[in-house]
Amino acid sequence: MKEKIIEARNLTKKYDDFTAVNDISFQVEKGEIFGLLGPNGAGKTTTINMLTGMAKISAGKIYYDGIDLTKNMKKAQEIIGVVADESNLYDEMSGYDNLCFCGSLYGLSKTERENKAKDLLNIFRLNEAGNAKFKAYSKGMKRKLTIAAALIHNPQILFLDEPTPGIDVASARQIRDLIKTLNEKNTTVFLTTHYIEEAERLCDRVAFLNKGKIIMIDTVNNLINAAKDENLIEVVLKEKISEKVQFALKLNEEFPYVNCSFKNDDTLNIISSKQIDISPIVNHLSSQNKFIIEARLHRPSLEDAFVKWTGIEIDLMKKEKEKK
Amino acid sequence: MKQSIAFWNILLKDMKNYYLKPPNISWGIVFPFAWMLMMFIRTRTVFNIEEVFSGIVAMSILFGTTSMLSVTITFERKSRSFERLLLAPIRMELLITAKITGAILFGIFNSIIPVLFSVLYFKAAVADWTMLVTGIILLSIISTLLGLFISVSAKEVFEAQTYSNFFRFPMIFLCGLFIPISALPVLIQPLSYLLPVTYGVDILKYSITGDNALSIVLDLAFVITFCFVLFYSSLFFIKKKWII
Numbered sequence: 348m349k350e351k352i353i354e355a356r357n358l359t360k361k362y363d364d365f366t367a368v369n370d371i372s373f374q375v376e377k378g379e380i381f382g383l384l385g386p387n388g389a390g391k392t393t394t395i396n397m398l399t400g401m402a403k404i405s406a407g408k409i410y411y412d413g414i415d416l417t418k419n420m421k422k423a424q425e426i427i428g429v430v431a432d433e434s435n436l437y438d439e440m441s442g443y444d445n446l447c448f449c450g451s452l453y454g455l456s457k458t459e460r461e462n463k464a465k466d467l468l469n470i471f472r473l474n475e476a477g478n479a480k481f482k483a484y485s486k487g488m489k490r491k492l493t494i495a496a497a498l499i500h501n502p503q504i505l506f507l508d509e510p511t512p513g514i515d516v517a518s519a520r521q522i523r524d525l526i527k528t529l530n531e532k533n534t535t536v537f538l539t540t541h542y543i544e545e546a547e548r549l550c551d552r553v554a555f556l557n558k559g560k561i562i563m564i565d566t567v568n569n570l571i572n573a574a575k576d577e578n579l580i581e582v583v584l585k586e587k588i589s590e591k592v593q594f595a596l597k598l599n600e601e602f603p604y605v606n607c608s609f610k611n612d613d614t615l616n617i618i619s620s621k622q623i624d625i626s627p628i629v630n631h632l633s634s635q636n637k638f639i640i641e642a643r644l645h646r647p648s649l650e651d652a653f654v655k656w657t658g659i660e661i662d663l664m665k666k667e668k669e670k671k
Numbered sequence: 672m673k674q675s676i677a678f679w680n681i682l683l684k685d686m687k688n689y690y691l692k693p694p695n696i697s698w699g700i701v702f703p704f705a706w707m708l709m710m711f712i713r714t715r716t717v718f719n720i721e722e723v724f725s726g727i728v729a730m731s732i733l734f735g736t737t738s739m740l741s742v743t744i745t746f747e748r749k750s751r752s753f754e755r756l757l758l759a760p761i762r763m764e765l766l767i768t769a770k771i772t773g774a775i776l777f778g779i780f781n782s783i784i785p786v787l788f789s790v791l792y793f794k795a796a797v798a799d800w801t802m803l804v805t806g807i808i809l810l811s812i813i814s815t816l817l818g819l820f821i822s823v824s825a826k827e828v829f830e831a832q833t834y835s836n837f838f839r840f841p842m843i844f845l846c847g848l849f850i851p852i853s854a855l856p857v858l859i860q861p862l863s864y865l866l867p868v869t870y871g872v873d874i875l876k877y878s879i880t881g882d883n884a885l886s887i888v889l890d891l892a893f894v895i896t897f898c899f900v901l902f903y904s905s906l907f908f909i910k911k912k913w914i915i
Contacts, residue, residue: 362915399758402915424760435751439688451680452759454673496755 349376352504352535353398358407360393360559367393369559370407375504375552380526380536382546385556386659391539392432394556395508398537399429411504425453428497432508434489438482442473442492445481446499453500460499467495471525487518494522498529505529507538511545523549547649555656563656567649574652579645580617580625585638587612602628677761678769685773689743695777703731703785720793725875726848727785728807733814733868736778737839740771740818741831748913749828757914767906771815778811795879802878802887809894810871816901817867823908846872852884867897 353375360368368390375381383391396402398409400420409416411423436445443464450460468477471491476484484492490510497505507526511519526549530536540546546553547567554564563570588594591609598607598615605619605628617623625642632639653659689695706727747753756766786803789795797803817838825831844850845862846869852860863869870885870893877883883890 400914401754401757421760421762424758429758431751431754433751435754437684437688437752438750440684448680448684449755452677452756452761454676454760456676 349378351375352377352412353381353537354408354410355394355398356408356410358394358397358409359405360390360397360402361405367559368397371556371559371561372407373554373561373564375535375537377503378530378533378535379551380530380538380549382550382553383537383539383556384541384543384546384553384653385539385657386541388558389556390559391556392508393559395429395506395537395539399427399506400424401429425500426503427506428500428502428504429506430494430497430508430510434486434493436481436489436493436496439480441478441480442484442488443468443477445492446496449496450499455500463499467498471495472521485515485518487514490514491518491522494525502534504535504537507536509540510538511540511542543648543650543653553649555653557657557659563652570652570656571647571649574647574655576620578619578621578623580623581610581641581643581645582615582617582628582632582639583641583643584613584615584632585640598628598631601631674761674765677759678765681756681766681769682772685743685770686776689739690773690777690780695739699731699735699777699781700784702734703727703781703788706730707785707788720789720795721880724785724789724795724879725872727789728782729810729846729848729868729872729875730843731781731785732778732807732810733839733842735781736774736811736814737818737821738832738835739777740774740815741822741825741835742828743774744770744819744822745825745828745831748822749826753913763906763910767819767902767909771812771819774815774818775808775811778814779807782807782811797879798881799878802874805891806871806874806878809874809891809898810868812898813867813871813894813901816898816905819905820901820908823905823912842866842868845869847876847884848872867894867901870894870897 351374353373355374356372358368358371359366371390371394373381383394385391393402397404398416400416400423404417409423411426414423414426416423437448440448446464446467447460450463455463465477468474471494473488473491473495476488481489481492494507494510510522510526514522523545526536526538536549538546538549550567552564552566553570555562555570563573565573588609589612591612595607595609595615599605604621605617605623608616608618610616617625617628629639629642707723744753747756756770759766786807790797818835821834821838822831825834845852845855845859846866847863852863852869855863870890873883873885873890874887874894877887877890
């Protein structure tokens, strides 16, 4: 097992009678991308706020690389970078000045912060806009500069609260690539997102959070595999089958351990609760002079896993977020 | 060292972004002029400069600093850029000191014009220059801290402005600036002694005329005590209300 860099023990946050986060515990390993997924009001931002010192902890403990956050918050803040869910730099300052100012907050010398600011503008492809005021930036550029500002002091852990909503596709893609690159350079990334595909693409491990409780926590692959109730293989035939029901019944007789049905005129679904050996079925179809164009294993997604474990419909979650 | 870099850059950022903007500089020049002109029109004659000197200096500081700090902090909180400061590894005491230092310097700047004009143009006599400088600095600090205290409760910029006026206007009439405290109704007089500005104004009066209502030692002791009380109570409420 890798070394843990974040450890949250029995974390609870109460606002009067309302419990926003209810006794959650998790660990984040050094160098991994950890995702926190959940609908609106699940407690994601409250969790990030507690982890970064922006919200008081009602109960529980947080450790960063052994540093007790509750006892030494400022020491812990030295090793983290935080990107809030909204861009929060200074409108009247240029991108370059914003980065230099953020560097000064972490005690970087003038030369250090100037060099780092130039490097970051270069990495985030914002060199040309470096001298423009932040308020003149597009939403995507603002987001990129906000992430750059969180990296000015080379933090060991980067917190990203909803990094890509509302920005153009190219910027979102660039941000995702940058997160991957950062992670390859051993920065631990803790992100919250309501884009499940984003989490699936980026995260090593994911926690599903709902109503302040962690429902499931595991690697993306394990979560997906655990969501798999059945094995499904889709077989696409060159010709359309007119007698679909009869054809399927015949196949079911031949291969009683699977359930065959037609998805449409030329696509056959082969379903089984066990792993399917496709070769005898393919051979059988070939012997029947059926030309097979494609046979693919249908893999459930993280979205399927999320729906299964939380019972929340993704579309509803997205709509809620977009409304917000 | 790291903390001092952060302190200096927060101060520098606030000076550049807020206090050294042309509208604010012109405020520091135009506002004292307007007050002097008002005095002149009111009396319809050449006024006794020593009588109004402390009043104009005090009002220039009070009106400049209280609203400036409360508005800038509320604005930064609203735009969430203040979060950046809270997330940085800077002690809260140092962060708040950096934020108020800019406003204190702005208050001192606001007092320069009325002092220069009163002394150089109107030939006002200053009884004690050291106490005048001390009074200006202390009044700038106390007015700034009042602004900080206001910003703790304000969520919107307009609220910060409204609360500032709510505090400032009664204070002008209760702090002995225009009406001696002894001339106020007996029931209101205790209220005057609860206002930190009362003691700051008394120091200014002493420095200019050599005459004041209270003892100068008492004035200094009260102002310094109020500074500590306001600073630490603001800090307490910031930690309680802003990091929830």
